[in-house]
Amino acid sequence: MNISEFAKEAGVSVSAVSRYFNNGYLAEDKKEKIEAALKRTGYMPSYSARAVRSKVTKLIGVILPKLSSESISRVTEGISEVLGEEGFELLLVNTANDYNREISSLELFRQNRVDGVILLASVFTDLHRSLLAKMRVSVVIIGQQLKGYNCVCHNDEGAAYSMTKLMLNKGAKQPAFIGANPDDKAAGLDRRLGFERAVKEAGLTVDPKYCEIAKFSMSSGYEKARRLFSNRLKPDCLFCATDNIAAGAMQYLRENNIRVPDDVMVGGVGDSRFDKVLYVPLSTVHLHYKTAGIEGAKMLLSEMKDGSEVHRILQLEYEIIERESTDKHC
Amino acid sequence: MNISEFAKEAGVSVSAVSRYFNNGYLAEDKKEKIEAALKRTGYMPSYSARAVRSKVTKLIGVILPKLSSESISRVTEGISEVLGEEGFELLLVNTANDYNREISSLELFRQNRVDGVILLASVFTDLHRSLLAKMRVSVVIIGQQLKGYNCVCHNDEGAAYSMTKLMLNKGAKQPAFIGANPDDKAAGLDRRLGFERAVKEAGLTVDPKYCEIAKFSMSSGYEKARRLFSNRLKPDCLFCATDNIAAGAMQYLRENNIRVPDDVMVGGVGDSRFDKVLYVPLSTVHLHYKTAGIEGAKMLLSEMKDGSEVHRILQLEYEIIERESTDKHC
């Protein structure tokens, strides 16, 4: 059933029906006629047709590297909370860390499918930049910084610095590092730089033999810990770029009777749900993931409203959470 | 820029452009003209306009009770994998366990917004049923059973039964239970029934004093464990309806020097990532969440293709994973 059939059924004009759904001038008796007919027929206006004429889809495209990650789903929850409030729905694309899917979904969002885009990318290439430039809708980037766009990001360098410093302050002399791919500027590069700054500031040197790069999984953390500890290397503190990596690494330590924190202190980033129930509760850095989602969504809404060309970068701070894994007295 | 402006720019007819994007008959030289013009202009056809005429949105509505849950995000990952393959995108609605949002998103999906719907509901009311009946697109339900619809669900009763039985077989005589809201048929009621069947089969009785209902969170599990163990009650095995609840409960046991498994065995459901890195690795039941998403999506695709009125229920089986938390010898 379409609007004109429905209008006939209700005994009013097509315009009246449209006005009913769009808060135009409409006499009370017509409203009643329409409401009665709505109950009889269950008619609903077509969103696609509405979108053609009014150019509003009430859809926001959200591009994610994966779905089953605690940090990402917290961001998404924040986004969904704010946008849901304003009557927007999310068109979610899971790129599964696949570069091509990321590109093709940006293409997709150029087809008048969405009113705005929120991008949680990990890597930016030239192709990303050129596609983003072609976008005709507002774009907000969460988790990374890109000049010319509204961004919400975390102080990754600071978070890594503080956590490493916390361990070095307790007397550690041989720091080790398990990080992420440095192409990922935030979680990979910046957290590495924070680690290095703390090490250098403590008058120590960053030894590449004590540094590993892992994937974002527990099993990868386990594997890299094996490489770090199975040689004659003897790190006395270990900074991991994510809690998942840290949890995997600690599993290796446990299986090999390396005591935490007595033999090695361990620190992570992310404040994952499981941190406090690990066999040694894990010290970590809380990053405001949900807040990032909330603020990113608000930024998008305001950019969509003003159409302002001024872009700003909102960097959220962090909080150190100390638990037993770094509870050592010098 | 719209199709007719673009057609003029490319020097071909509007029909030719439409055929180019829809694999109709088209001569090679026109294809080339169009491709050249595409590069020059960056034209993209409007999806909304296309949807009005062709009644295909290439969008699947997915209704979830929350985003930041490991089990749910695994289901979603499975869904996204299969549907992405077929060129569908997900219109995600996070109901945040809010009954009204669930209803309103079903309403939303009646407005020709999506080609199909996947519903991960926990509770079914009459209003749910009547709205589902009004749906003009295919619907698949994941995680619960509802007559008249294609469903993919887990053997929740069996999973709970087997895990409880495992503990009782090791000599436990005083079983305890921390479950979920029984309005949630699958995770609440069925897992409770499985627990009860195992208890009765072992010749024991289900004592309500040893049963608690928790929310789906670690902190709620902690709280309910406190209530269970702080009285003079002395359970020697504890079945929890989810791993999150179990992890919270174990945290309480640890803080109160109640040994696992020596004093109490603990079993959960869900095979969460963190299970094996808990201070006592947790025995659990693996439910095929991702498979549920994959199979649900496939069901939806085939229902959309045939438009068949035959509905089937696919019940996925489970696998017991034994770890230290139940590793006790009688």
Add this chain to the structure above:
DNA sequence: AATTATTATGATATTGATTTCATATCGTGA
């Protein structure tokens, strides 16, 4: 060679809504 199939074409109708426009009615202040 005649007859079908297949490929190819572009004008026009159609989809289901909103927007515009010309016009009518009503209450209120000058």
Add this chain to the structure above:
DNA sequence: TCACGATATGAAATCAATATCATAATAATT
């Protein structure tokens, strides 16, 4: 009483695409 703004109305134009249709040009089959 007149003029003006606010309220109200429905026909028709518009949005950006696809579907239909009538028709032409090849290719394949008898």
